Amino acid sequence: MFKSFRYTLLAAVVAQPFAAQAFSPDDHLAWLKANQEAQPQFVDGDAITFDKADLVKPFIPAEQQSEVLFEGMDMKIKDAGDLSPSDNYKAATEKFKGTATIAADGAIENYTAGRPFDPEQFQPGSKDDGWKAVWNWTFRWQQAGLKISEVHWVWVRKGGDHSKHDVMSADGGKYQKYYTGGGSFERVLAGPYHRVIMSHRSDLPDTDYKLDGGKGFAKDTNFREYTGFTSPFDIAGTAFLILRYDDPRKADDSWAYIPSLRRVRRISVEVKSDSLLGTDHTLEDFYGFNGRPLEHDWEYVGTARILAVARSRTVDTIYYGPNGWAPLDDWALRKTDVLRMYPKRSNHPYSTKFLYIDRESGECYYANAFDKAGELWKVWQIQKSWTEDPQYAEQKAYKADVTPPGTRMESFQSINVIDLQNGRGTLVPTRGTSFPLVELKDVKRTHDVNYLTEGK
Numbered sequence: 001m002f003k004s005f006r007y008t009l010l011a012a013v014v015a016q017p018f019a020a021q022a023f024s025p026d027d028h029l030a031w032l033k034a035n036q037e038a039q040p041q042f043v044d045g046d047a048i049t050f051d052k053a054d055l056v057k058p059f060i061p062a063e064q065q066s067e068v069l070f071e072g073m074d075m076k077i078k079d080a081g082d083l084s085p086s087d088n089y090k091a092a093t094e095k096f097k098g099t100a101t102i103a104a105d106g107a108i109e110n111y112t113a114g115r116p117f118d119p120e121q122f123q124p125g126s127k128d129d130g131w132k133a134v135w136n137w138t139f140r141w142q143q144a145g146l147k148i149s150e151v152h153w154v155w156v157r158k159g160g161d162h163s164k165h166d167v168m169s170a171d172g173g174k175y176q177k178y179y180t181g182g183g184s185f186e187r188v189l190a191g192p193y194h195r196v197i198m199s200h201r202s203d204l205p206d207t208d209y210k211l212d213g214g215k216g217f218a219k220d221t222n223f224r225e226y227t228g229f230t231s232p233f234d235i236a237g238t239a240f241l242i243l244r245y246d247d248p249r250k251a252d253d254s255w256a257y258i259p260s261l262r263r264v265r266r267i268s269v270e271v272k273s274d275s276l277l278g279t280d281h282t283l284e285d286f287y288g289f290n291g292r293p294l295e296h297d298w299e300y301v302g303t304a305r306i307l308a309v310a311r312s313r314t315v316d317t318i319y320y321g322p323n324g325w326a327p328l329d330d331w332a333l334r335k336t337d338v339l340r341m342y343p344k345r346s347n348h349p350y351s352t353k354f355l356y357i358d359r360e361s362g363e364c365y366y367a368n369a370f371d372k373a374g375e376l377w378k379v380w381q382i383q384k385s386w387t388e389d390p391q392y393a394e395q396k397a398y399k400a401d402v403t404p405p406g407t408r409m410e411s412f413q414s415i416n417v418i419d420l421q422n423g424r425g426t427l428v429p430t431r432g433t434s435f436p437l438v439e440l441k442d443v444k445r446t447h448d449v450n451y452l453t454e455g456k
Helices: 001-016 025-034 049-055 062-068 087-095 127-138 282-286 390-398 440-447 451-453
Strands: 076-079 148-155 184-197 220-226 237-243 253-258 263-264 296-307 331-344 350-356 364-370 377-384 410-419 424-434
Touching: 025 062, 025 127, 025 296, 025 350, 062 364, 062 377, 127 296, 127 331, 127 350, 237 451, 253 451, 263 451, 282 364, 282 377, 282 410, 296 364, 296 377, 331 424, 377 390
Parallel strands: 076 331
Antiparallel strands: 148 184, 148 424, 184 220, 220 237, 237 253, 253 263, 296 331, 331 350, 350 364, 364 377, 377 410, 410 424
16 A cells, blocks of 8 residues: 555656655655566567556656656667676686675775676665675676767757757768757767776786786776867867776876866866766766765665666667657666665765666666755666677777677667756767777877877
């Protein structure tokens, strides 16, 4: 009786224009509890239209529903199949099973490669398992790292129209097919991205699971990550470089190149949780969470079956809907682990954040963040494509590098963040994605701090 009443109440809330201030972390947990045992009333191949939206509400977080369920919606249900990682990641997981441990401060110790901890053993409400879950997230299978030749950062305001925006006529109108639906575009940023994983590489057992054996440029390094901007003209040349150390207790080294200042500057941990060049994203929000685990506390909330774009049928995300920020695609029902973040810094903009992480692939589909007053602020929807699907090879049209067969990654296709308090979103579609095997000499050229002044 309680579950039915609670679900009806939450469904009534999201049926109206969403009032972020009326929705708290407790409301999110209540939605999760009320729908924990929900059984799908749809099957593979069903097309969910708005008159059938009630069928999918138990499988889409309540605060996300108003953004993906609307008159004119077209949600195809399609089983994603086997999304397990590569054989070498599975082999490393088995080889090093039970060796990783969690220190008193939450740091991971005695970890080599593969998935550090068995999520089947996690208990809801456990802080210790929260640490284990975030280290599983940190060391999910990523091969050598994601490379993207073109990332768009599209500022979208609710309502209006974007057909006259410059991006719709750029390069002979090649982007028109991606940005359908409504919403007014305020600004579009563009540039490349490349993360290079240097340690705990399951694909490098012969070099101690490290790039170049962990020597020289790769020594003591988990990853280096480059984010650049080539347009519009007022930010062209701006770039960020993050160096994440292998020591979980050691703070990142992070730099930014600002062309107007003509110099490279170190950036602090606070900057990584600030708005990125006026977007609704932060550097820490990449992938769902891209920060250092020890800068937060963690709790394992439990499991949830969630509908998500886990294996896109399209080469690139196609947006539609009244605000132009819903993905038009196949939606799969996936088992996820729900992880909750509590920032330790008093000046962090979020009071808490939830992440929904695929149990099999380790990738994130949804995130929800609450402000310092405990009111719902931002929601993220993250779309994935599958590296082994034939359409993934078509990324070469946007100058993607070669992704080796057998990579078996849920590749980052797009991430949409919606600020529910100000009615604006930022779409971040990626084109020309790949998981290339890299040469250290090339990484030295592209991921050294001195390269930031050269652009990309």
